[in-house]
Amino acid sequence: MKLSTILNSLFLSGLAFTQKAQVYYSCSVPNTIAFTIDDGPTEKIPELLNALDEAGIVATFYVNCNNLMKDTNGQPTALVKPYLQEIFKRGHEIGSHTYNHACLTPTCQLNNPGMLLMDTKETFTEQIKLNEDFIYNAIGVYPATYRAPFGEGQNPGAVNETMLEWLYELGYPYAIHWDIETQDMEYSFSNGDDFALQKAIEHYSSEVGQKDTLITLQHAIPVTIEKIIPWVRDVWKPAHPNMKFVKVSECLGLTDKDIYKTSPGPKTDSNTPSGNVSGKVNSSNNNSGANSIFSGLLITTILVLFNILLNNY
Helix, strand or coil: CCHHHHHHHHHHHHHHCCCCCEEECCCCCCCEEEEEEECCCCCCHHHHHHHHHHHCCCEEEEECCCCCCECCCCCECCCHHHHHHHHHHCCCEEEECCCCCCECCHHHHHHCCCCCECCCHHHHHHHHHHHHHHHHHHHCCEECEECCHHHCECCCCCECHHHHHHHHHCCCCEEECCCEECCHHHHHHHHCHHHHHHHHHHHHCCCHHHCCEEEEEEECCHHHHHHHHHHHHHHHHHHCCCCEECCHHHHCCCCHHHHEECCCCCCCHHHCCCCCCCCCCCCCCCCHHHHHHHHHHHHHHHHHHHHHHHHCC
16 A cells, blocks of 8 residues: 555544534633632622622633523523623623523433433533523623533533533533532532532542632522622631632633633634633633643644645655
């Protein structure tokens, strides 16, 4: 077999190689903690933003634009858009959590009656596009980070490679998981706020909670606003003076340019914001996702050049 034929096969294999979103389970920048909020907006957003300001915490919100605030027609209420704008205006970060907090698997839907199912590429794409369009209409940029509802498809030991391929194609190279899930909503609803606070304290005080890089998961509900954030402010922060609360982008060594887009679709140079997107942009840039993209393109380019040279001799 000719060397050119072999290289041509390698080239075609390179073209067929599918890029996937990368799952992040913790921060990569030492001494950083990313405080994240899922499932909102909720009607508690004004109080939550004030509590975060008082605690000196910048947060990252993974939002469902049509989940907890619906009108009688099942559409987002008039408050969802201004709430997103206020979150963004305050310097917090916004990522996608699907439009309706949909389930990726029938098992999830069975365990959560009323949830929509997005187990096909078409239904998954619809959930992403509806959400990102609403976000864009509110803040003027599209998100490029994603957190799966219930962690489906990105939970440790249960990663769905197909979902990661879909995400990447849709322009979401970053799938964000967490180190600590406070279970604030679960415990608050089942056992009351005091019990939920105690469980959150146990999570923050656990062995995992002593790491120097953390992503924590909370919700925009009363117990988080009235008890968990004040405890973090008054107890956890003073006990961890070297830890800095930052947006997810900063804790991963990224910038606003990495985690937002000016147009939908795959993340490219052409839809990367040309300037700072929010008022609190960090300066670090250790874009591991972009590096993997560049590496794939470089390999393909080298194969193309070899193929051209060999066919000319």
